[in-house]
Structure formats: C-alpha cells, structure tokens
Amino acid sequence: MQGEQHHQELDVILIGAGIMSATLGVLLKELNPRLTISIFESLAEVAAESSNAWNNAGTGHAALCELNYTPERADGSIDISKALAINEDFEISKQLWAYFVERGFIEKPGAFIHQVPHVSFVSGEKDVAFLRKRFAALGGHHLFAGMEYSEDRDELEEWMPLIVTKAGRHHPRGCHAHGHRHGRGLRSVDPFAHLTSQEPAGRLPPPPPEGHRCAA
Numbered sequence: 001m002q003g004e005q006h007h008q009e010l011d012v013i014l015i016g017a018g019i020m021s022a023t024l025g026v027l028l029k030e031l032n033p034r035l036t037i038s039i040f041e042s043l044a045e046v047a048a049e050s051s052n053a054w055n056n057a058g059t060g061h062a063a064l065c066e067l068n069y070t071p072e073r074a075d076g077s078i079d080i081s082k083a084l085a086i087n088e089d090f091e092i093s094k095q096l097w098a099y100f101v102e103r104g105f106i107e108k109p110g111a112f113i114h115q116v117p118h119v120s121f122v123s124g125e126k127d128v129a130f131l132r133k134r135f136a137a138l139g140g141h142h143l144f145a146g147m148e149y150s151e152d153r154d155e156l157e158e159w160m161p162l163i164v165t166k167a168g169r170h171h172p173r174g175c176h177a178h179g180h181r182h183g184r185g186l187r188s189v190d191p192f193a194h195l196t197s198q199e200p201a202g203r204l205p206p207p208p209p210e211g212h213r214c215a216a
C-alpha cells in the first residue's frame, strides 16, 4: 500500500473488495484465525463492480441459460457435459455458502442468494430446433429437474409478457424456463461484515480519493 498510514505488518493483503476477496478472506480466517488480513478497495463501497447484482447476470453460472454451454455436435446431438460440470460446481458453491450461513458469516441468506426463475428464449426454426433438443437432453437429468419447455404462444406470453407480444406470431419461437436456485450477486456484504469483526485485524481501510487505485 502506498501511503503513510498502513505500515503495520500483515499476513495477507487482498486487493479488491468483491466476492473473491470476501470468500478468500473468510476461508483464510477459518484456516488460521490469527491471520492479519487487510482488504484494499479503490471504490467507496464494497462489491460495487462485477460482484454487484446489477452488474452481472446473476444466474450463478448454473448453466441454465448459457446456451453456449450445450454445443451441438457434428451429428446434431447436444453435448451437455460442460453444463453438467458447471451445474455441479454451482452446487458445491452452495455448500460453501450454506456452511457460511451455518457459521453465522452470512446473516441474511435471502439477501445474499435466492431463487429466481430463468428463461431461455430463441426464435427461428434452427434455434428452436436446437432449444428443443437442448431441453430433451438436459430435462432428463436430475440436476435440471423441473425445467419446462414450450412453443405455445399463450404460455410464452404468460412466461414473458414483455418479450412475446402478439406481433410477429409468424416466427417460430421456443422457450424453456427453469425455476432453480441462483445467485443474484453480492447484494449483501455479510462475509465482509464477518471479516471486519474479526480479531486480529480483518479490515477494510477507508477508500482512497476517487480514481486512485491502491497498490500492494
């Protein structure tokens, strides 16, 4: 850190107050509660960049909506291996967050992560055929249980009233929806609150003047 005020020796310096520093800081403290950790953030508040729910899609990368995770093979079949691996990773993340809740590091789980329905929507014969096959391949797997598929206009309008309008009905449209468990980004900063309450120091120094970036 450049500057006079931080000349204390620290065990760990984390640059950037996003979800990565929050998670790593908490894990390090779990492994060694005596570690001194300082987190440096150039903005006035924590989790204001990618980790902020308004700055990312917040699907938790559970591979529900990311159509590129289920590529079409040369023979026309759908390869779901990447989607399964990513969904499994997300399940493991949830175990970690559940542990954080159990340990009291996240006081308001509902503000940190909650379930929202997700919808994949495509139009055009080719893409609808792809989505139909994707649904057939994923829908049979327990990780994607509960996924629904529809090409019914009325149902699609019910699912997405702002997207599917009465206009353009001549285009084939397909859609699958899935109510699943998704991260919505770091709305709450509970892991930081936990860290900053620790002794010895897990601290967030006051933010530097706007535009200034801290350096380790």
Ligand SMILES: Cc1cc2nc3c(=O)[nH]c(=O)nc-3n(C[C@H](O)[C@H](O)[C@H](O)COP(=O)(O)OP(=O)(O)OC[C@H]3O[C@@H](n4cnc5c(N)ncnc54)[C@H](O)[C@@H]3O)c2cc1C
Pocket (backbone or CB within 6 Å): 015, 016, 017, 018, 019, 020, 021, 040, 041, 042, 043, 046, 047, 048, 049, 050, 051, 052, 055, 056, 057, 058, 059, 060, 061, 183, 213, 214, 215
């Ligand atoms: C548009 C978009 C959509 C996304 N959609 C999803 C999604 O659907 N699902 C999903 O799981 N992930 C998604 N992600 C990815 C996810 O948001 C990021 O992987 C995650 O938030 C990264 O966390 P982080 O802590 O590494 O970074 P950040 O949250 O960006 O935190 C980094 C922090 O470091 C600070 N900083 C940078 N340089 C310095 C410096 N020199 N000194 C001090 N501070 C510094 C920044 O101000 C910032 O606060 C998306 C990302 C984007 C941008």
